[in-house]
Amino acid sequence: MTTAGPGRPRLTTRRRPGATAQAEILDAAAELFTTKGFSSTSTRQIAEMVGMRQASLYHHFATKDDILAALLDKTVSAPMDLATRLLERGEPAAVRLYALILFDAGQLMSGRWNLGALYLLPELRTDRFTQFRGERQLLRERYATLAAAVLRQLDADGTERAGLPFRIVETVISVRSDVEGGEAPCPGLGSPTLLADAGLRVLGWTDVESLRAAAGAVLAECADGD
Amino acid sequence: MTTAGPGRPRLTTRRRPGATAQAEILDAAAELFTTKGFSSTSTRQIAEMVGMRQASLYHHFATKDDILAALLDKTVSAPMDLATRLLERGEPAAVRLYALILFDAGQLMSGRWNLGALYLLPELRTDRFTQFRGERQLLRERYATLAAAVLRQLDADGTERAGLPFRIVETVISVRSDVEGGEAPCPGLGSPTLLADAGLRVLGWTDVESLRAAAGAVLAECADGD
Numbered sequence: 001m002t003t004a005g006p007g008r009p010r011l012t013t014r015r016r017p018g019a020t021a022q023a024e025i026l027d028a029a030a031e032l033f034t035t036k037g038f039s040s041t042s043t044r045q046i047a048e049m050v051g052m053r054q055a056s057l058y059h060h061f062a063t064k065d066d067i068l069a070a071l072l073d074k075t076v077s078a079p080m081d082l083a084t085r086l087l088e089r090g091e092p093a094a095v096r097l098y099a100l101i102l103f104d105a106g107q108l109m110s111g112r113w114n115l116g117a118l119y120l121l122p123e124l125r126t127d128r129f130t131q132f133r134g135e136r137q138l139l140r141e142r143y144a145t146l147a148a149a150v151l152r153q154l155d156a157d158g159t160e161r162a163g164l165p166f167r168i169v170e171t172v173i174s175v176r177s178d179v180e181g182g183e184a185p186c187p188g189l190g191s192p193t194l195l196a197d198a199g200l201r202v203l204g205w206t207d208v209e210s211l212r213a214a215a216g217a218v219l220a221e222c223a224d225g226d
Numbered sequence: 227m228t229t230a231g232p233g234r235p236r237l238t239t240r241r242r243p244g245a246t247a248q249a250e251i252l253d254a255a256a257e258l259f260t261t262k263g264f265s266s267t268s269t270r271q272i273a274e275m276v277g278m279r280q281a282s283l284y285h286h287f288a289t290k291d292d293i294l295a296a297l298l299d300k301t302v303s304a305p306m307d308l309a310t311r312l313l314e315r316g317e318p319a320a321v322r323l324y325a326l327i328l329f330d331a332g333q334l335m336s337g338r339w340n341l342g343a344l345y346l347l348p349e350l351r352t353d354r355f356t357q358f359r360g361e362r363q364l365l366r367e368r369y370a371t372l373a374a375a376v377l378r379q380l381d382a383d384g385t386e387r388a389g390l391p392f393r394i395v396e397t398v399i400s401v402r403s404d405v406e407g408g409e410a411p412c413p414g415l416g417s418p419t420l421l422a423d424a425g426l427r428v429l430g431w432t433d434v435e436s437l438r439a440a441a442g443a444v445l446a447e448c449a450d451g452d
Contacts, residue, residue: 034348035348035351036348037263037264037265037347037348037349038263039263039265039266040265117346119400119403120343120346120399120400120403121263122260122261122262122263123263125261137404160416160417160420161420161423161424163401163416164394164397164420164424167394167397167400167401168390168393168394168397168428170397170400171390171393171394171396171397173346173400174345174346174393174396174399175389175393177345177346178363190386190389191386194386194387194390197387197428198387198390198428201427201428201430202394202423202424202427202428204427204432206430206432
């Protein structure tokens, strides 16, 4: 039985993946939000799916919006940490951008539920999600900073293009959505390498193969620093 | 007063853009579905927004799903017609793919509401939308056919890459969604040319400028044939 976190003892044994009751709630909510829809899901249904009283769920999350915010934050916080580190490093911008795409596409592909599909919810335009929208915009800007440095190195004009690599990473979301259900692992999803190649090619970088080993090494070093 | 189509006379004068009552219903539904959400919208709300009795709305569309299906079909039918014509033409595949992206990105950018955001609705996985999903998959395959021909011409391996141009066009949807409200015209949306360049560059085609004039000419000819 999961004992972490506040609240009463659980009604039953563990039903969902996750080391804590909170993680189980998030997994159940992610399934319901991505397969039934956010507004069609109630906190009662989430609690039932975990095998928990609704009152116990409220010890962990006060509202359904809070659950959504926690799920969304998870999709942005890890690539954001990596992007912050990468901006401080000395490798060529193309290598660092390649590494960021590899990592971010990888996490969007491998998460059990297609959480990125929730980015398009009209509910995200409300004040409750101002902070999340700000975080995601900051991540977008870090992608654009690296992409602009690549364009400068190539002596290419067209700063508009600097926005493309971030969008190419997010194509994972529509590909997953088109696969029945979208639960990972998805067949035909492509690979992070495919998208990293594409993210550099749209900037005009043709020799993408030359970046792979260096980008892999940078990722390994950043992971060691954790 | 709009008089086209069946049903009783309208309660009021025209409130929404559209030449027919049906077009007004679709415009109102598109606004509500993209700004409030599909499952949070009722047919009563749509009828009210048009200034029509709910019973009159049912003369045009029997269910809310039928309204959604009509909206979705609109986003796929025109690029599908064009893709079918392009596959029969003799220009180089790169020119034809460039033309298809220009057109399709243009219509996704200029439609008043960001209808592509509805592609990610969980409701679309139900049997009701089998036909729409099939149409969209066929469009995806036509993109891939043209892209594969470009890759062959470049002697490039990696058939996986053939799926990328379709996905790059659909990035319009997340860009619009990130702009407050997403109602066209959107600032910072980029241009169809930016995406057509990107769609060819990911395949390894570097001299994208050389395709623009020829692609424009092909589009003009296809439009003349209407």
